[in-house]
Amino acid sequence: xxxxxxxxxxxxxxxxxxxxxxxxxxxxxxxxxxxxxxxxxxxxxxxxxxxxxxxxxxxxxxxxxxxxxxxxxxxxxxxxxxxxxxxxxxxxxxxxxxxxxxxxxxxxxxxxxxxxxxxxxxxxxxxxxxxxxxxxxxxxxxxxxxxxxxxxxxxxxxxxxxxxxxxxxxxxxxxxxxxxxxxxxxxxxxxxxxxxxxxxxxxxxxxxxxxxxxxxxxxxxxxxxxxxxxxxxxxxxxxxxxxxxxxxxxxxxxxxxxxxxxxxxxxxxxxxxxxxxxxxxxxxxxxxxxxxxxxxxxxxxxxxxxxxxxxxxxxxxxxxxxxxxxxxxxxxxxxxxxxxxxxxxxxxxxxxxxxxxxxxxxxxxxxxxxxxxxxxxxxxxxxxxxxxxxxxxxxxxxxxxxxxxxxxxxxxxxxxxxxxxxxxxxxxxxxxxxxxxxxxxxxxxxxxxxxxxxxxxxxxxxxxxxxxxxxxxxxxxxxxxxxxxxxxxxxx
Numbered sequence: 001x002x003x004x005x006x007x008x009x010x011x012x013x014x015x016x017x018x019x020x021x022x023x024x025x026x027x028x029x030x031x032x033x034x035x036x037x038x039x040x041x042x043x044x045x046x047x048x049x050x051x052x053x054x055x056x057x058x059x060x061x062x063x064x065x066x067x068x069x070x071x072x073x074x075x076x077x078x079x080x081x082x083x084x085x086x087x088x089x090x091x092x093x094x095x096x097x098x099x100x101x102x103x104x105x106x107x108x109x110x111x112x113x114x115x116x117x118x119x120x121x122x123x124x125x126x127x128x129x130x131x132x133x134x135x136x137x138x139x140x141x142x143x144x145x146x147x148x149x150x151x152x153x154x155x156x157x158x159x160x161x162x163x164x165x166x167x168x169x170x171x172x173x174x175x176x177x178x179x180x181x182x183x184x185x186x187x188x189x190x191x192x193x194x195x196x197x198x199x200x201x202x203x204x205x206x207x208x209x210x211x212x213x214x215x216x217x218x219x220x221x222x223x224x225x226x227x228x229x230x231x232x233x234x235x236x237x238x239x240x241x242x243x244x245x246x247x248x249x250x251x252x253x254x255x256x257x258x259x260x261x262x263x264x265x266x267x268x269x270x271x272x273x274x275x276x277x278x279x280x281x282x283x284x285x286x287x288x289x290x291x292x293x294x295x296x297x298x299x300x301x302x303x304x305x306x307x308x309x310x311x312x313x314x315x316x317x318x319x320x321x322x323x324x325x326x327x328x329x330x331x332x333x334x335x336x337x338x339x340x341x342x343x344x345x346x347x348x349x350x351x352x353x354x355x356x357x358x359x360x361x362x363x364x365x366x367x368x369x370x371x372x373x374x375x376x377x378x379x380x381x382x383x384x385x386x387x388x389x390x391x392x393x394x395x396x397x398x399x400x401x402x403x404x405x406x407x408x409x410x411x412x413x414x415x416x417x418x419x420x421x422x423x424x425x426x427x428x429x430x431x432x433x434x435x436x437x438x439x440x441x442x443x444x445x446x447x448x449x450x451x452x453x454x455x456x457x458x459x460x461x462x463x464x465x466x467x468x469x470x471x472x473x474x475x476x477x478x479x480x481x482x483x484x485x486x487x488x489x490x491x492x
Contacts, residue, residue, distance in 0.1 A: 004478055006033060007085075007128035008042040009116050011109065011137045012099055016050050016084065019099050021250075021389060022134060022165055025217075028253050030083060032471035039083075041128075043116050045093040045108070046079060046086035057081045061122055066115045067148075069192025074111055078119050087115045105137075106172045106198045110190070113141035121154055130478045132161045136170050139207030140190060146210040147189070159485035161477065162211035166386050167225050167232045168312075170204035175233055178202075186210075186237075208237055213481040214245045217387035218408035222247030230384055244484065246477055249411050250387045251467030257372075257396045264369035269398075271461040274454055277373065277398060284374030287367075288358035290332050300356075301447045302332045303440070304375035304399065306368050306390055309339030309347070309361075314381030314404060319346055320433035321440065326354050329444055334375060335359040336367055372397035376453075377443050381428075381436045385409050391425070395460035400453075401425040402439050412465065416446065416456060424460040 012019050013026035026042050033040035046057070057079035065073040077088040088094065092108045102108065113133070120127055133141040142160040149155040173182070184202040186209040191197040208214050216222045222245055224230035226238045238245060255261075259277075260268050267279035281302065285292050293299050307313045322333070333354075335347050338361055347359040360367060378394045380403045387408035391401040395412075403409040405427050416423030426443045428435040446452050 032467035139203030
């Protein structure tokens with residue numbers, strides 16, 4: 001396979017700036033592509049919070065003039081470090097303490113899209129064969145290329161992959177309540193940077209419409225978003241473009257999540273030495289002040305929730321089942337996460353009510369490792385889940401996932417069948433408290449049989465979620481984009 005030059009355009013990328021899962025992907029995927037012999041780089045804004053002493057950048061393009069839609073262009077610089085480019089502008093990036101959450105975010109991301117294009121035009125030393133624009137913030141990039149740059153001798157030759165990490169977020173407005181007057185058909189000219197109409201543009205719609213290929217972060221989610229239930233009012237458009245719509249499961253950083261070497265756990269172990277996990281279970285109970293079993297008592301299973309506490313994560317179902325389950329069955333529950341106040345209040349009260357429940361309701365980057373190393377099962381009953389990393393991380397440590405059959409959860413967890421002794425977790429389909437209750441009961445019953453449970457753990461730990469596997473699928477996708485672009489352009 002001929003080496004490709006690939007440029008990812010995103011709002012965040014570890015280790016420079018990471019807010020959520022996108023930042024992690026923008027680190028791991030380019031690394032995996034480079035390991036396969038390709039030149040993958042990333043373009044993000046140069047935020048003020050990026051530590052330039054830790055990450056010393058060099059200037060590669062000073063005084064880049066980015067058309068704004070007005071007479072005066074926006075002046076930017078582009079700096080570089082290793083395989084990353086940084087779009088520098090004092091007004092829109094350096095004066096801001098945070099990545100997201102500003103009234104002019106539409107302008108900031110339009111600038112990122114158009115600034116990237118202008119940089120590619122100006123930078124003769126390195127130009128990509130393929131551009132990957134990420135999430136709604138990158139949605140205008142394929143739109144600009146398809147219209148303003150359609151006759152440009154350099155830019156018009158480069159295909160664009162538009163990558164959807166979560167369809168729910170589409171731009172600066174609530175797409176579920178947009179008026180007919182403000183509806184964006186995706187065909188009108190992109191407004192100038194400071195035009196108020198820019199705030200009403202559906203960046204996500206435009207990315208889908210104008211890209212050569214559209215990608216999501218799991219095969220099942222790619223199918224789901226073509227339906228009214230999951231399509232967030234874009235299902236008709238996605239149906240139209242389904243021949244260009246693909247899904248590739250995100251990977252997992254195997255070095256960071258490795259029970260044999262993880263510095264954040266008390267005892268290292270492997271699938272061949274599962275007995276060593278018990279030390280971590282003891283440490284987990286100690287850390288969360290949960291009762292340890294006495295010498296004559298059976299060991300109780302520990303269920304965990306490691307999640308953003310929001311409705312999307314299926315926590316309304318959890319609320320319905322936990323009280324009766326704690327009353328009628330024997331287990332302990334560990335909760336880690338932050339989010340909506342109603343769920344925070346609920347788990348606080350649950351913690352006070354039951355000695356078997358411990359809730360740590362804050363963000364913590366280290367504690368998940370201890371939970372994964374010590375817990376027995378993890379609850380992920382999501383209403384929808386584009387990909388999900390929690391189930392992959394947990395399985396790597398031998399924690400058995402209890403998940404709803406949706407999105408990436410459906411693609412990464414195989415339901416356990418007692419007769420065949422296959423499967424890596426417990427899967428339910430209907431979004432009901434009864435279905436979740438049944439899945440948890442099945443898990444608790446299986447836990448009573450040590451050999452059965454050890455088999456589940458070993459199969460879960462053996463699942464291949466490596467970024468190498470995902471990167472190879474992305475390469476196939478990039479070549480598809482090159483063919484599509486050559487044959488017919490972005491529009492079908």
